[in-house]
Amino acid sequence: MISRKVCFIVSCSFLFLTGCWDQVDIEERGFIIGSAVDMMGKKENGEYELRLTNQFVIPSTLGAPTQGGGDSDAFTNISATGESMFAISREMAQLTSRSPYWEHLKIIIVSKEIAETKNLFAKIMDIFLRNPSMRRSIKVIVADEDAKNVLDVKPTNEKLPALYIESVMENSFKTASALEPVRVGQVHAYLLNQNSYVIPKITTSGEGIQYEGAAVFHGYDNKMVGMLDGEETKGLNLLTGNAKEGAINIELDDNILTYELEDVKSNLSIDTKDKNNIHISVKVKVEGSIAETFGTENIIKKKTLDEVEKQVKDELEKIINHTIKKAQTELNADIFGIGDMIKERHYDLWQQIKNEWDHGESYFAKSTFHVAVNAEVRATGSSDQTKKHWSER
Amino acid sequence: MKWFEYGDEKISHREIMIAIPSMVIGVGILSLPRSIAGATTGSDGWISLLVIGVFFVLLTWIIAKIASSFPNQSFLSYTSLILTKPVAIVFTFLYTIVSIMIAAYEVREISNIAKQYLFDRTPVEVISLIFLLVVVYAVAGSRAGIFRLNMMFLPIIILVALAVFVFNLGWFRLGNLLPVFETSLSDYVKSFSTGITSYVGFGIILFYISLAEKPEKTPRFAVIGMGIPIVVYILLYITCLGVFGHSVTSNLLYPTIELAKEIDIPGGFFERVESVFFVIWIMAIFNTTVMALDIAILALSSIFKSKDKMRLILILSPLVYVVAMYPKDIEGIGVLGNIVGYSAIILTFTVTVLLGVVGKLRRVKQGD
Numbered sequence: 001m002i003s004r005k006v007c008f009i010v011s012c013s014f015l016f017l018t019g020c021w022d023q024v025d026i027e028e029r030g031f032i033i034g035s036a037v038d039m040m041g042k043k044e045n046g047e048y049e050l051r052l053t054n055q056f057v058i059p060s061t062l063g064a065p066t067q068g069g070g071d072s073d074a075f076t077n078i079s080a081t082g083e084s085m086f087a088i089s090r091e092m093a094q095l096t097s098r099s100p101y102w103e104h105l106k107i108i109i110v111s112k113e114i115a116e117t118k119n120l121f122a123k124i125m126d127i128f129l130r131n132p133s134m135r136r137s138i139k140v141i142v143a144d145e146d147a148k149n150v151l152d153v154k155p156t157n158e159k160l161p162a163l164y165i166e167s168v169m170e171n172s173f174k175t176a177s178a179l180e181p182v183r184v185g186q187v188h189a190y191l192l193n194q195n196s197y198v199i200p201k202i203t204t205s206g207e208g209i210q211y212e213g214a215a216v217f218h219g220y221d222n223k224m225v226g227m228l229d230g231e232e233t234k235g236l237n238l239l240t241g242n243a244k245e246g247a248i249n250i251e252l253d254d255n256i257l258t259y260e261l262e263d264v265k266s267n268l269s270i271d272t273k274d275k276n277n278i279h280i281s282v283k284v285k286v287e288g289s290i291a292e293t294f295g296t297e298n299i300i301k302k303k304t305l306d307e308v309e310k311q312v313k314d315e316l317e318k319i320i321n322h323t324i325k326k327a328q329t330e331l332n333a334d335i336f337g338i339g340d341m342i343k344e345r346h347y348d349l350w351q352q353i354k355n356e357w358d359h360g361e362s363y364f365a366k367s368t369f370h371v372a373v374n375a376e377v378r379a380t381g382s383s384d385q386t387k388k389h390w391s392e393r
Numbered sequence: 394m395k396w397f398e399y400g401d402e403k404i405s406h407r408e409i410m411i412a413i414p415s416m417v418i419g420v421g422i423l424s425l426p427r428s429i430a431g432a433t434t435g436s437d438g439w440i441s442l443l444v445i446g447v448f449f450v451l452l453t454w455i456i457a458k459i460a461s462s463f464p465n466q467s468f469l470s471y472t473s474l475i476l477t478k479p480v481a482i483v484f485t486f487l488y489t490i491v492s493i494m495i496a497a498y499e500v501r502e503i504s505n506i507a508k509q510y511l512f513d514r515t516p517v518e519v520i521s522l523i524f525l526l527v528v529v530y531a532v533a534g535s536r537a538g539i540f541r542l543n544m545m546f547l548p549i550i551i552l553v554a555l556a557v558f559v560f561n562l563g564w565f566r567l568g569n570l571l572p573v574f575e576t577s578l579s580d581y582v583k584s585f586s587t588g589i590t591s592y593v594g595f596g597i598i599l600f601y602i603s604l605a606e607k608p609e610k611t612p613r614f615a616v617i618g619m620g621i622p623i624v625v626y627i628l629l630y631i632t633c634l635g636v637f638g639h640s641v642t643s644n645l646l647y648p649t650i651e652l653a654k655e656i657d658i659p660g661g662f663f664e665r666v667e668s669v670f671f672v673i674w675i676m677a678i679f680n681t682t683v684m685a686l687d688i689a690i691l692a693l694s695s696i697f698k699s700k701d702k703m704r705l706i707l708i709l710s711p712l713v714y715v716v717a718m719y720p721k722d723i724e725g726i727g728v729l730g731n732i733v734g735y736s737a738i739i740l741t742f743t744v745t746v747l748l749g750v751v752g753k754l755r756r757v758k759q760g761d
Contacts, residue, residue, distance in 0.1 A: 021515040132510050135654060185637070192640035344571030
């Protein structure tokens with residue numbers, strides 16, 4: 001009896017132990033670490049011809065850190081074109097010996113043309129939000145040129161362009177003129193809501209890339225309406241309090257003095273008494289130190305410090321006001337998240353104005369910003385004067 | 394082959410306390426934040442979860458009070474005392490059906506989720522079958538063993554829920570929780586109707602209290618046990634909203650799983666934390682399924698006075714499999730889930746009210 005039972009169990013187990021449906025050897029997986037999407041043109045049937053470029057890692061050329069990996073590239077970029085992203089990626093499976101494996105995707109680069117076409121950006125993002133093997137922490141960037149070019153850069157100190165770009169983005173906190181990286185999970189929220197949003201911008205420069213500025217999208221049609229350059233992005237980061245570090249140049253007695261931002265806090269309050277003229281008061285408090293000066297003043301004197309603080313304050317207010325002006329007049333896009341704040345704190349008012357916030361009636365453009373910066377010099381470095389300009393006396 | 398027998402088939406009141414959350418926490422919470430957020434505005438969903446929860450805690454207390462006033466009597470025997478024998482048999486039989494359906498739903502839903510996230514090419518039928526075989530193995534053993542498994546798994550499950558919360562604090566944005574108290578009354582009612590199905594399962598105490606050593610202590614512990622899922626649900630719901638925001642939460646199929654996928658332990662030495670979450674949550678669903686099947690067997694054997702547990706298992710488990718495989722697509726699974734949820738709630742509610750009211754009117758006491 002027992003042996004018959006055992007026989008039964010053993011023969012049953014053959015059913016399940018014969019193999020694993022989902023087994024793919026790691027050697028046969030093509031790890032994708034970066035994707036770039038370009039638009040090749042519009043077809044007659046109204047659909048767009050898209051080109052997807054995937055960056056595959058070639059593990060054998062990476063080698064151990066001490067051995068070095070030889071001279072060949074550690075990656076290969078494979079492009080394919082088609083109408084839908086999924087169809088393209090299936091087609092790509094025929095072009096490579098390894099089956100595409102998306103779990104380690106780090107960055108998605110979208111070309112400017114796609115961003116400028118109404119709703120196309122949103123359509124392309126669908127597959128990245130739908131595929132369960134992809135993560136919501138993939139970073140999204142808009143390229144100021146062909147997105148494929150960005151994946152083709154050959155950085156000298158890194159082997160994989162996609163990882164190089166990712167680490168450049170991670171370092172964005174060093175300068176206030178780049179946005180914090182935007183993750184695809186956040187993009188999901190942007191696409192579902194109708195508020196405007198910004199996505200970081202990237203351009204190639206020589207061997208490497210430049211990560212600076214931002215692409216501005218209108219939320220209601222998910223279309224890029226313009227770009228912010230580095231200085232305007234700085235204004236945006238200062239207003240929202242996202243700037244962590246950065247440098248501001250001012251002039252002190254005709255000599256350049258560089259003020260280093262060390263801590264930025266911003267505080268926004270909204271006065272919604274009149275919906276046709278919403279008052280937004282922005283209080284920015286910056287703390288920092290004097291990083292470099294070309295002049296010869298005794299900078300630890302109170303008078304000099306006051307002068308520096310005043311100049312920094314004026315400079316920052318100028319930068320912030322310039323960004324606000326651009327957002328209100330040129331772009332008519334609420335990139336500061338004011339709409340979100342009204343929704344969160346004045347829900348009834350938001351219900352009235354949400355459909356005409358930054359288009360149509362444009363309550364955003366009609367609102368008034370009051371910017372007040374408070375700058376403090378916390379430290380001056382380890383020297384008072386470093387030089388005396390005898391020749392100028 | 395010998396079955397290992399535990400010394401006692403009695404359970405303590407603490408084990409009742411653990412069994413309730415083990416039964417209630419199942420596949421529901423994986424998609425619960427979506428349906429709650431879809432019906433409410435801002436972060437008001439927690440109010441719905443709390444209100445429904447408190448209502449069910451009250452119901453649990455009443456059930457425990459009634460059941461514990463008939464110590465060592467099975468559901469069938471005390472229901473026969475209060476509501477006459479035929480009615481009792483009908484209710485016991487209905488409980489068998491609902492329990493089979495609960496087990497089937499859990500099996501199908503977890504197989505579907507496992508297929509989506511873990512086994513891309515393995516057929517759902519095979520995943521379900523293997524899961525069900527493990528469940529059958531657990532049910533075939535001693536009942537006390539099931540309770541000991543609960544005792545072992547529940548702390549781990551709660552720990553993982555807490556870990557999901559703590560490791561997501563970095564992505565948490567308080568502004569996402571605003572605005573508050575903007576939901577209209579009719580929306581609250583709508584969210585109640587979607588929320589109640591995730592609290593299904595507390596009815597097990599109708600059957601299990603008869604096994605308790607000290608029945609008089611069970612009401613208090615049952616209430617504490619029912620409190621645990623409320624806290625876990627609200628915690629995970631608020632985390633979902635804080636991390637994803639309202640609009641994304643209401644558009645993710647399984648927000649709680651996505652929450653686990655968001656976890657990114659700094660340093661990069663441990664990635665893909667969701668695999669751990671999956672393992673633990675499958676344990677939670679395993680417990681739910683095991684107890685559902687066990688209740689079905691307990692109920693049926695009390696009707697037929699059958700001592701042969703194995704025979705009942707061999708009859709019921711194919712039934713569970715057939716019901717589990719019945720829905721064709723994700724929409725069908727949702728319909729099955731709703732049928733299971735509502736029928737279980739309505740059945741337990743009716744039984745409780747009938748037992749309570751008729752018991753009071755007829756002044757049925759033990760020994761009458």
